[in-house]
Amino acid sequence: MKILVCTDGSKNAEMAVKFSAKFAKNYRADLMILRVIKHETSMEKPVFDEYGDEYHRAKNIIKSAEGIISQIAPDITVKNRIAVGPVSAEIIRIAESEKFDCIVIGTRGNRGLRRMLLGSVADEVILYAHCPVVVVR
Numbered sequence: 001m002k003i004l005v006c007t008d009g010s011k012n013a014e015m016a017v018k019f020s021a022k023f024a025k026n027y028r029a030d031l032m033i034l035r036v037i038k039h040e041t042s043m044e045k046p047v048f049d050e051y052g053d054e055y056h057r058a059k060n061i062i063k064s065a066e067g068i069i070s071q072i073a074p075d076i077t078v079k080n081r082i083a084v085g086p087v088s089a090e091i092i093r094i095a096e097s098e099k100f101d102c103i104v105i106g107t108r109g110n111r112g113l114r115r116m117l118l119g120s121v122a123d124e125v126i127l128y129a130h131c132p133v134v135v136v137r
Helices: 011-027 053-072 087-097 112-118 121-128
Strands: 002-006 030-038 078-085 102-106 133-136
Touching: 002 011, 002 087, 011 030, 011 053, 011 102, 011 133, 030 053, 030 087, 053 078, 078 087, 087 102, 087 121, 102 121, 121 133
Parallel strands: 002 030, 002 102, 030 078, 102 133
Antiparallel strands: none
């Protein structure tokens, strides 16, 4: 089994990382941590120099997630990846192209007008993903 956990470094994303570590431990699954740097168009092989601080922030977010996972499930295989593009589209593309069995994602739980105006990465992933999506909040 392959699990993709998406993180932006928020508290809700941290809870998603913890959940995915427990889930992967219980099912002896492989786990990949994904951080998507928001950009209007997708780039298969981005030039990270143009993103500067965002790339370094993404590396720190992944390092923090790896630390959480190693405390909960030290025996599972963990990979990581940084992608650039529209966040939900990149999550969906990577999950499908790399044949993940499950996506774990956090959400801030916006409701009402704010959610309608801003949309939600989690909503889009749920709608278009080829596999089950676990939303943690």
